[in-house]
Amino acid sequence: MMLNRARNVVFVSTYPPRECGLATFTQDLVNELEDIKLVNKPKVIAISNGYYQYDDRVIMEIYQYERDSYIKAAKQLNETDTELVVIEHEYGIFGGDWGDYIFDFTDNLNIPFITTLHTVLLEPSNKQKEIIKILAEKSQKVVTMANNTVKILTEVYGIDRGKIEVIPHGVPYKIVEPREKLKERYGFKGRQIISTFGLISPGKGLEYGIEAIAKVAKKHPDVLYLILGQTHPCVKKEYGESYREKLEELVRRLGVETNVCFVNKYLTKDEVIQYLQLSDIYMTPYLSREQAVSGTLAYAVGYGKVIVSTPYPYAKEMLADGRGMLAEFADSESLAKCINYILDHPEVQSEMEKKTLALGRTMTWKNVANQYARLFMKAIEEAQLKGDMLVG
Secondary structure, three states: OOOOOOEOEEEEEOOOOOOOHHHHHHHHHHHHHOOOOOEOOOEEEEEEOOOOOOOOOEEEEEEOOOHHHHHHHHHHHHOOOOOEEEEEEOHHHOOOHHHOOHHHHHOOOOOOEEEEEOOOOOOOOHHHHHHHHHHHHHOOOEEEOOOHHHHHHHHOOOOOHHHEEEOOOOEOOOOOOOHHHHHHHOOOOOOEEEEEEOOEOHHHOHHHHHHHHHHHHHHOOOEEEEEEOOEOHHHHHHHOOHHHHHHHHHHHHHOOOOOEEEEOOOOOHHHHHHHHHHOOEEEEOOOOOOOOOOHHHHHHHHOOOEEEEOOOHHHHHHOOOOOEEEOOOOOHHHHHHHHHHHHHOHHHHHHHHHHHHHHHHOOEHHHHHHHHHHHHHHHHHHHHHHHHHHHO
């Protein structure tokens, strides 16, 4: 058995140009894996909900709402030299009842696979629990991105602890201009910048962020809150721009038009990094008490931002040991108090930035990709040993 040669790995995920956090995650990871000698150029089976012009990394497509497409892709993949499949799991990207069409793929696949979980719910419905449970049973390994989810996966979903691996959400590393220089370039000179980025939806609690800024502005009139990102495509399809319009109306009602700015577009990675770099504080006023992982928060940690957040599990984990401040859920007064404290104490802000950056440096895509590559080797070896034992 040749274990020390480069391996053939295929990812099942959304992929750019589809605008989706999972697509960006997969692209970042496969790009970094390409530089690692343990893995041949990784390929992708893209989950599509429309027509996309993919790059040559995408070897086939699964059409989200067509069951036959899942079966066909698995059978075609069985005919290739693929040694491991990586399923990037999020409930909203596969067709069927809570995405159960993914079983049409796994049931027809003769290649070992691992599953990366992007959402781990503390209180799943029976169907949501069943999907993760079955995927985990069939997987060689299950990857989760936060320590806080390990207990949930073992106790709520009954997953064997030995199958679970914790690998943090990756962050792109890029040298960027100093904060004040970027502020000047963007026309924000002399402003204290608070930012939130990501696809906009009601669960983000942005109304509480805006109310908090209205309170902060009384003491710090130079404060500017940047709400970066477009409305989530699923929200837009069902409700149009009603949530954003509600937020804009709130800004007008509170009279903080000069303190809140909407940047209504899907941001490129470079734009995200630049906006983060020019921010003094990053805020996530999310309403969900279950949020086990947040890609946007991971980015903010990666760039050493002082973070003010509601206490969902991932925020508590990332902000431990003085790396930021936690506010109450759905409480603009609590958010404002945290922001004011940081703006009033620049020495505290500086100390928090150092601590956050130290953690962020461990989360670069290079480090994360190395961890995935080692896991792939382990999963392939274990599957081969299991196969040899069955044959024997």
